[in-house]
Amino acid sequence: MVRLCDIGEKSVVGALIDRIGPSGDIGLGDDAAAVRLGSRYLVASTDLVTRKTHFPKPTTPFQMGWMAAAVNLSDIAAMGALPLGLLVAMGLPRETELETVEGIADGIGACAEQVSAEYLGGDTKETDDICLVGTSLGMVRTDGILLRSGARPGDLLAVTGDLGLAGAGWAEIEEEGFHPLARKALLEPFPRTKEGTILSASGCVTSCMDTSDGLAMSVHELARRSGVGFKVDRRALPVHVDAREIGDRLGLDAMDWALHSGGDYQLIFTLNPEGEPRLRSMLGKGYTVIGEATREGIFLEDGDRRSFLEDKGFEHFRW
Amino acid sequence: MVRLCDIGEKSVVGALIDRIGPSGDIGLGDDAAAVRLGSRYLVASTDLVTRKTHFPKPTTPFQMGWMAAAVNLSDIAAMGALPLGLLVAMGLPRETELETVEGIADGIGACAEQVSAEYLGGDTKETDDICLVGTSLGMVRTDGILLRSGARPGDLLAVTGDLGLAGAGWAEIEEEGFHPLARKALLEPFPRTKEGTILSASGCVTSCMDTSDGLAMSVHELARRSGVGFKVDRRALPVHVDAREIGDRLGLDAMDWALHSGGDYQLIFTLNPEGEPRLRSMLGKGYTVIGEATREGIFLEDGDRRSFLEDKGFEHFRW
Numbered sequence: 001m002v003r004l005c006d007i008g009e010k011s012v013v014g015a016l017i018d019r020i021g022p023s024g025d026i027g028l029g030d031d032a033a034a035v036r037l038g039s040r041y042l043v044a045s046t047d048l049v050t051r052k053t054h055f056p057k058p059t060t061p062f063q064m065g066w067m068a069a070a071v072n073l074s075d076i077a078a079m080g081a082l083p084l085g086l087l088v089a090m091g092l093p094r095e096t097e098l099e100t101v102e103g104i105a106d107g108i109g110a111c112a113e114q115v116s117a118e119y120l121g122g123d124t125k126e127t128d129d130i131c132l133v134g135t136s137l138g139m140v141r142t143d144g145i146l147l148r149s150g151a152r153p154g155d156l157l158a159v160t161g162d163l164g165l166a167g168a169g170w171a172e173i174e175e176e177g178f179h180p181l182a183r184k185a186l187l188e189p190f191p192r193t194k195e196g197t198i199l200s201a202s203g204c205v206t207s208c209m210d211t212s213d214g215l216a217m218s219v220h221e222l223a224r225r226s227g228v229g230f231k232v233d234r235r236a237l238p239v240h241v242d243a244r245e246i247g248d249r250l251g252l253d254a255m256d257w258a259l260h261s262g263g264d265y266q267l268i269f270t271l272n273p274e275g276e277p278r279l280r281s282m283l284g285k286g287y288t289v290i291g292e293a294t295r296e297g298i299f300l301e302d303g304d305r306r307s308f309l310e311d312k313g314f315e316h317f318r319w
Numbered sequence: 320m321v322r323l324c325d326i327g328e329k330s331v332v333g334a335l336i337d338r339i340g341p342s343g344d345i346g347l348g349d350d351a352a353a354v355r356l357g358s359r360y361l362v363a364s365t366d367l368v369t370r371k372t373h374f375p376k377p378t379t380p381f382q383m384g385w386m387a388a389a390v391n392l393s394d395i396a397a398m399g400a401l402p403l404g405l406l407v408a409m410g411l412p413r414e415t416e417l418e419t420v421e422g423i424a425d426g427i428g429a430c431a432e433q434v435s436a437e438y439l440g441g442d443t444k445e446t447d448d449i450c451l452v453g454t455s456l457g458m459v460r461t462d463g464i465l466l467r468s469g470a471r472p473g474d475l476l477a478v479t480g481d482l483g484l485a486g487a488g489w490a491e492i493e494e495e496g497f498h499p500l501a502r503k504a505l506l507e508p509f510p511r512t513k514e515g516t517i518l519s520a521s522g523c524v525t526s527c528m529d530t531s532d533g534l535a536m537s538v539h540e541l542a543r544r545s546g547v548g549f550k551v552d553r554r555a556l557p558v559h560v561d562a563r564e565i566g567d568r569l570g571l572d573a574m575d576w577a578l579h580s581g582g583d584y585q586l587i588f589t590l591n592p593e594g595e596p597r598l599r600s601m602l603g604k605g606y607t608v609i610g611e612a613t614r615e616g617i618f619l620e621d622g623d624r625r626s627f628l629e630d631k632g633f634e635h636f637r638w
Contacts, residue, residue, distance in 0.1 A: 004420065004445075005413035012411075012420060012443050019421055020428035020438050033439035035404050035456075042361065046454055048408040048444045085354050089367040089452045092331075094324035101323065101331060102338055109339035119339050120352035124331050125367045126323075133408045133452035135365055137354070 029225060030147050031078035031209055032136070041145050042084075043138040045075035051130040056173045056187075061100045063187040065107025068132035071212065073115055073191035074265045078210040080146035080200025081138025083117035083193050088134045091127030104132065115193040138193075144200040146208035151226035151270035155206050157291035160195045160266045160283075163215060164243035167257025167264070172246055181242050189265035196267060198282050204275020211266045214313035216259045218268045219291075220298060226270075229296040232309055238288040259300075260312050348544060349466050350397035350528055351455070360464050361403075362457040364394035370449040375492045375506075380419045382506040384426025387451035390531065392434055392510035393584045397529040399465035399519025400457025402436035402512050407453045410446030423451065434512040457512075463519040465527035470545035470589035474525050476610035479514045479586045479602075482534060483562035486576025486583075491565055500561050508584035515586060517601050523594020530585045533632030535578045537587045538610075542617055545589075551610040551628055553621040578619075579631050 004012055032045035049055070049068055059067075068088055076083060088108050092101060101124075112119045117136065140146075151157075169186030172178055192210070199205040207226050211218045215237075219230050239258045247254035258264075270293050271279060279287070291301075300309040323331055351364035368374070368387055378386075387407055395402060407427050411420060420443075431438045436455065459465075470476075488505030491497055511529070518524040526545050530537045534556075538549050558577045566573035589612050590598060598606075610620075619628040 002417040003413070004411055004415050004417065007417070012417070015417060015421065016424050016441075016443070019424040020431075033404070033406065035437060035439065037356070037458075042403075042456070044404065044406055044439060044454070044456065046406040046408045046440075046452070047442045048410050048446070048450070048452060050410065050444065050446055052447070053445050084361070085352070085363065087352065087363055087365040087454060089365045091367050091369065091450060092323055094322070096323050098321040098323065098326065098331070098334060102334065105335050105338040112339075118354065120354065120363060121365075122335075123366045124335070125369065126372050127367070127369050127450060128371070128447055131367070131410060131446060131450055133365070133367060135363070135406060135454040137361070137363065137456075139356075 031075040034079065034145060036142060040139050040141055043076050043079045043081040043140055044135060045072050046133060046135040047071045047075065048131065048133045058173060059187050061103025062107040064130065064132060065104035066111045066188045068134045069108045069111035070189050070191045070265065072134035072136035073111065073117060073193055074210045074212060076136045076138035077191050077193040077196035078146065078208055078267055079140060080144055080196050080208065081140040082197050083115050084137045084139055085118040085120040086112045086134060086136050087120050087122050088132060089123040091125050091131035093128060093130065094126055115191055140200055146200055146205055148207055148209050148222055148225035150207040151222055151228050151293045152206060153228055153293050153295050154273065155270040155293040156273050156276060156289050157230055157232065157270055157293060158287045158289045159215065159238065159268045160192050160287045162238045162240035163258035163264050163266065164254045165240040165264065167261025168243040168246040168254065170261060170263065171250060171252060179242060179246055182246060186263055189263060191265065192267045195283065195286060199267065199269055202275060202279045202282055204272040204279055206270045206272060208267055208269035211264050211268050212262055214260045214262045215268060216309055217311055217313035219309060220311040222270065223298055229294040229298055230291055231294055231299045231301050232291040234300050234302040236288060236290045262313055350394040353398065353464060355461060359458050359460055362395045362398045362400040362459055363454060364391050365452060365454040366390045366394065367450065367452045377492065378506050380422025381426040383449065383451060384423035385430045385507045387453045388427045388430035389508050389510045389584065391453035391455035392430065392436060392512055393529045393531060395455045395457035396510050396512040396515035397465065397527055397586055398459060399463055399515050399527065400459040401516050402434050403456045403458055404437040404439040405431045405453060405455050406439050406441050407451060408442040410444050410450030412447060412449065413445055434510055459519055465519055465524055467526055467528050467541055467544035469526040470541055470547050470612045471525060472547055472612050472614050473592065474589040474612040475592050475595060475608050476549055476551065476589055476612060477606045477608045478534065478557065479511050479606045481557045481559035482577035482583050482585065483573045484559040484583065486580025487562040487565040487573065489580060489582065490569060490571060498561060498565055501565060505582055508582060510584065511586045514602065514605060518586065518588055521594060521598045521601055523591045523598055525589045525591060527586055527588035530583050530587050531581055533579045533581045534587065535628055536630055536632035538628060539617060539630040541587065541589065548613040548615040548617055549610055550613055550618045550620050553619050555607060555609045557607040581632055
């Protein structure tokens with residue numbers, strides 16, 4: 001008798017893939033599914049979050065709603081899709097205060113509005129714990145869809161924005177002096193839909209995904225799906241200055257958060273080096289080149305030193 | 320301090336609508352949301368079901384998966400949409416057996432296959448109770464979308480298939496001699512997507528919804544949304560012969576199930592009387608005319624006797 005806690009989330013997903021498909025035009029292995037409609041793909045993603053498992057104690061109802069929207073919008077951002085709409089099903093305990101539900105609704109609405117996604121509706125049902133399930137819908141030209149496969153040796157590896165602040169938020173969440181920016185980074189991650197559509201339009205991005213499970217696991221995933229290796233330049237990683245400061249204060253290494261903590265919800269991608277000037281002109285300082293795709297092996301380089309980059313980060317069912 | 324259990328599901332949904340839209344092209348009041356894409360609508364619906372609240376004890380994993388798919392596909396059927404795809408997010412307790420998850424996956428896949436919907440993927444997360452959240456996607460021509468509003472006095476009122484068998488299944492679920500057909504009707508409802516697309520194509524259907532909350536509540540809902548009344552001919556109601564038999568055996572009135580029990584997942588609709596011959600030629604015995612839209616009042620007629628049709632059926636948070 002095999003139970004889920006014995007095998008971990010990735011194995012469960014693997015068993016499910018073996019069982020039922022998927023039969024869409026783009027498979028389960030990417031951040032979102034895609035169905036071809038003429039010259040475009042309809043891109044869709046669904047994610048389930050619960051108060052008990054996904055929301056640290058200080059999370060406000062507004063932030064729960066924001067998170068439920070953001071994680072799903074991040075998934076379609078990773079495919080390069082323009083957000084179209086968002087649905088959210090809510091499971092709510094009987095004793096929930098109406099004010100809490102209104103806060104959740106406000107958070108959903110605020111996040112959707114930030115990225116110009118239409119809130120399309122949802123469902124409310126009774127459950128034992130607050131459970132929010134968003135579904136995001138987006139559109140992308142068939143020749144502009146971003147997948148996890150597609151990186152080639154010689155491509156540059158890059159990431160949007162900064163890293164490590166969500167990890168700093170996790171580390172400090174029980175502390176009195178909880179850093180307001182770290183809290184916001186952790187509990188109100190910003191879906192990079194704007195960056196995703198620009199990466200798609202640039203024509204030079206060869207693979208992409210979001211860093212919801214942390215940078216290291218994302219690098220390994222891109223490597224597996226593209227059949228390449230990577231070298232990551234430790235010194236180039238855009239660790240957020242406040243994450244460094246919090247790390248110094250707590251006696252912890254912010255680099256660990258940048259590499260292995262989930263929650264930053266940046267986009268990690270590879271690009272054809274010839275396209276780099278064009279992408280730079282489109283995105284400016286919105287991204288940082290952090291390494292290069294190679295034939296094999298996944299290494300972290302720090303000047304002359306080279307170490308293996310551990311495939312370590314989030315996994316559910318083993319918490 | 321207002322809690323959800325004090326106000327009921329409909330009020331919660333009302334409060335949410337006031338709060339966040341929806342901003343889609345078709346509102347929250349219908350079975351599904353719709354976004355216009357050129358000459359078609361993308362139609363989407365999401366529904367959350369949990370083992371504790373929605374699945375009676377004898378429900379198999381296969382049936383849980385089927386149900387999660389079916390309730391969502393029924394919602395887009397009610398809009399007249401051709402099924403495009405289905406996503407399902409699963410919340411699963413750590414102790415769940417892998418076999419259970421595979422059964423759920425098989426049920427999802429089987430139901431999606433029956434209506435030619437692509438299974439697009441999903442999500443798995445840890446929760447305390449099994450929680451399945453489907454999202455169905457469909458397409459319908461903008462001039463063929465079916466809404467709850469649109470009925471006019473003089474329109475015929477009709478329903479697909481038979482009624483009451485799911486209610487009989489509920490009534491008998493704890494019994495030894497549980498009727499196999501009633502069990503199936505209750506636990507593996509068939510989404511009427513084929514009928515929905517035909518109703519849409521007929522050009523004579525003026526309003527439509529599914530009977531997931533029971534026939535009586537659906538009639539009241541069509542009346543409210545269309546601004547009409549209805550008279551329903553009790554003798555015309557297509558009560559399933561096996562529901563009658565089970566009712567006789569249990570000393571209960573199958574007519575009560577037909578009117579007030581949820582779970583039959585038929586489509587109830589109004590049609591322009593002039594279009595009736597055409598619809599009959601398209602759907603044959605697949606539907607029954609059960610009444611007529613009027614200016615006001617919602618009555619059940621039984622020969623010369625006329626009574627008010629009670630707005631009674633399912634409601635969550637008050638269970």
